[in-house]
Amino acid sequence: MSSYNLTHLSQLEHEAIFVIREVAAQFERPALLFSGGKDSIVMARLAQKAFAPAKIPFPLVHVDTGHNFDEAIEYRDWFVKEIGARLVVRYVADSIKAGRCQEEKGPNPSRNGLQTVTLLDTIEEFQFDACLGGARRDEEKARAKERFFSHRDEFGQWDPKNQRPELWNLFNGRKQVGEHFRVFPLSNWTEMDVWQYIARENLRIPSIYFSHTRKVVNRGGVLLAESPFITLLEGEQYEERVVRFRTVGDATCTGAVLSTASNMADIIQEVASARVTERGARADDKRSESAMEDRKKAGYF
Amino acid sequence: MTTSTAPVQHSDEHYLSMDLLRFTTAGSVDDGKSTLIGRLLYDSKAIFDDALENLERVTQQRGEEHLNLSLLTDGLRAEREQGITIDVAYRYFATPKRKFIIADTPGHIQYTRNMVTGASTANLAIILIDARKGVIEQTCRHSFIASLLRIPHVVVAVNKMDLVDFSEQRFNEIVAQYSEFASRLDIPDIKFIPISALHGDNVVDKSAKMPWYQGGSLLYTLETVYIGSDLNHVDPRFPIQTVIRPHSDEHHDFRGFAGRVAGGVFKPGDEIVSLPSGFPAKIKSIHGPDGELAEAFAPMSVAITLDREIDSSRGDCFGKPNNHPIATKDIEAMVCWFSEKPLQPNGKYIIRHTTREAKCMVKAVRYKVNINTLHKLEDDLTINMNDIGRIQVRVAVPLMVDPYKRNRTTGSFILVDEFTNATVGAGMILWPDGSESAATVDSYVEMGGL
Structure with missing residues (x-):
């Protein structure tokens, strides 16, 4: 009997490193999409490991909605400095100013969908031919059919019915001029795997993932944090609650969860017993049965 | 849903020692494949409440009577509209023993390519047989693909046992029928399990209705099948992905051949040969995700440095002088x-x-x-x-x-x-x-x- 076994988390780590290296080898101008959220932190960590002792051979790209949690931006800037990476930031606000897209109307106008315009413009500006992202197949059912190497046409669109089959460890990154790829090395990870990896690697994460007291408003079952981007409706009011966030996104649509989990062990226990998906608190996914598929087709992350 | 598994333990030591089984399921709606997967996901608590509520809502909207578990896997709009699975869907669940990745593939003949795709990375295939119908053309097709793609383990789940009165005789007939047919294929490990996916018999827990069945439940089998020897740890193979050169003062001479071990074991000091050039060299060091390693084996992603400069790059492959591709x-x-x-x-x-x-x-x-x-x-x-x-x-x-x-x-x-x-x-x-x-x-x- 051989002793050549790897734990599942190590297998996922080796697989992700293989995919990240494949991107560096197959593409000329890759980029790593970095939001400061837990998945992108794990991605950056894996990219570091993939090329050590050399530095990550591509820039980190943040598409900034402007609707941020301050903690996430502080973290982003600290992190980039810490690992000595190059950071490119492009702003949704600039896309709106330039008339490339329009601010949503309503009491919590989300810029989540608008990110797509800014992202595609950024890809064009830098001629990125592959964007590494931290999306996982367990997040949402449209993502369950996503490939590691996801082909995007010249308009940045995803065609779910015409995806390239992926067999063994063979990734086909060939493309025509103007097309690009989104690559998802964490495809086979679950939310629990991500947390366990953060714990195992002892990675620092933004403080909003841990329990804290914050003013929130309950809108349709989603607890939205107090922010200048949200207009209170009649009868609504902010209340102080002990909460934390399971995902980091646009502040207008990323809901908090009531939680007293203040350290990694607590969070892992909470994730283990959670009965609602992490995107369950995302107002943007609640818009329709196919909300994610539609956004992805248009070129979303 | 009748029973459920023990709560998944998530203490660090435990979670960090779990291994990983990738399996594929092929079959059509009639086989009860979606019901089976739904049950495994549900009983291992991999389906969350909001996903389930959503499912209930959509099932109602569609005017269907029973909870349609296939809606959980049919993620694309076109699939829901047409009521078919177009593509391979990947699903994840864990028990206290293992983490599982399911490649769920549609079984119709026009989707052979999807089955092949799902099978390419699988350690195990579940082949569903309807106990009333026995071995049919589709069973043959699925088994041939499992054999062709060399999935090391096959579990033949004889489903709908409730519809044949949990008959041991019927089960034995099917085992004999399948065994005869499979003897002409090349599948190293075949196990048979009588189940009822709808009622949960022998899926998670052993069924009281089939006392004649001596083996373990399906989930027990998935948790315990030995996969340690599925990968080749004999023939050393290392295809080079890229070459890492830091261009820094600190690591001025570092030249690491990065790749994923495809077979065998590599250790510092080993003689290697780089193909197709045939240049020999000795391994100086092996760098894994957490630093230098004493050995590397499949499927580890590492960077290998050599004792001399040789001209090797992406697409070349390291083997050993007496054992190479x-x-x-x-x-x-x-x-x-x-x-x-x-x-x-x-x-x-x-x-x-x-x-x-x-x-x-x-x-x-x-x-x-x-x-x-x-x-x-x-x-x-x-x-x-x-x-x-x-x-x-x-x-x-x-x-x-x-x-x-x-x-x-x-x-x-x-x-x-x-x-x-x-x-x-x-x-x-x-x-x-x-x-x-x-x-x-x-x-x-x-x-x-x-």
Whole structure:
């Protein structure tokens, strides 16, 4: 009997490193999409490991909605400095100013969908031919059919019915001029795997993932944090609650969860017993049965 | 839903020692495949409340009576509208013992390519048989693909036992029927389990209704099947992905050949040979995700440094002087076709094999396989979408190959259309030069059907 076994988390780590290296080898101008959220932190960590002792051979790209949690931006800037990476930031606000897209109307106008315009413009500006992202197949059912190497046409669109089959460890990154790829090395990870990896690697994460007291408003079952981007409706009011966030996104649509989990062990226990998906608190996914598929087709992350 | 598993333990030590089983399920709605997967996910608490509520709402909207668990896996709008699964869907769940990745593939004949895709990375296949129908054409097709793709373990789940009064005799008939048929295939490990996915018998817990069945439940089997020897730890293979050169003062001389071990074990001090050049060298150090390693084996991603400068780069492969892959431009292979445009005789394609990409030409189609009867067709050599056949390929540069039977990584390749860049075929190498044309694979199809 051989002793050549790897734990599942190590297998996922080796697989992700293989995919990240494949991107560096197959593409000329890759980029790593970095939001400061837990998945992108794990991605950056894996990219570091993939090329050590050399530095990550591509820039980190943040598409900034402007609707941020301050903690996430502080973290982003600290992190980039810490690992000595190059950071490119492009702003949704600039896309709106330039008339490339329009601010949503309503009491919590989300810029989540608008990110797509800014992202595609950024890809064009830098001629990125592959964007590494931290999306996982367990997040949402449209993502369950996503490939590691996801082909995007010249308009940045995803065609779910015409995806390239992926067999063994063979990734086909060939493309025509103007097309690009989104690559998802964490495809086979679950939310629990991500947390366990953060714990195992002892990675620092933004403080909003841990329990804290914050003013929130309950809108349709989603607890939205107090922010200048949200207009209170009649009868609504902010209340102080002990909460934390399971995902980091646009502040207008990323809901908090009531939680007293203040350290990694607590969070892992909470994730283990959670009965609602992490995107369950995302107002943007609640818009329709196919909300994610539609956004992805248009070129979303 | 009747029973549920013990709560998943998530203490660090425990979670960090779990291993990983990738399995595939093939079958149609009628087999109860979706019900089975739904039950595994539900009982292992991998379906969350909001997903379930959503499912209940959508089921109601569609005016269906029973909770339609296939809606959990049919993630694309077109699939929900047409009530079919178009693509491979990947699902995840964990028990206290293992983490599982399910490649859920539709079983219709027109989706053979999806089944092949799902099978390519699987350690285990669940083949569902309806206890009332026994072994049918579809069973044969699924088993042939499992055998062709060399999935090491097959679990034959004889489902709907409740509809045959949990009859031991019926179960034994099916076991005999399947065993006879499978003896002509090449599946190293086959297990049979009588289940009722709908009622949960022998899925998670042992059923009280089938006391005559001595084996474990399906989930127990998935948790305990030994997968430690599924990968090749004998023949050293290391395809180079990229070369890491830090260009920094601190690591001025560092030159790491980065890649994923495809077989065997590599240690510092080992003599290696780089192919196709044949240059020898000695391993100086091996760098893993957490620093230097005493050894590296499949499927680890590492960077290897050598004791001397040799000219090696992406697409080359390290082996050992007495055990290395064969460098060849000619290969014989079984191919599964993915494209609506049939395989072009004498057609030029891009071949991608491990980390090497090259031009190639399909020089001959030897035969096509009727995947329902396993008959060999030599008069119809048009390889259409979802067809499987045997081809001869000539590559512009040498590939470092092993028979697929020996190594699933160095024995597999894909064909890419030169103009559309679409992946049009998947190949499994029989033998590099065709001289010892793998009799074993021929025997799959020379059995004359069921």
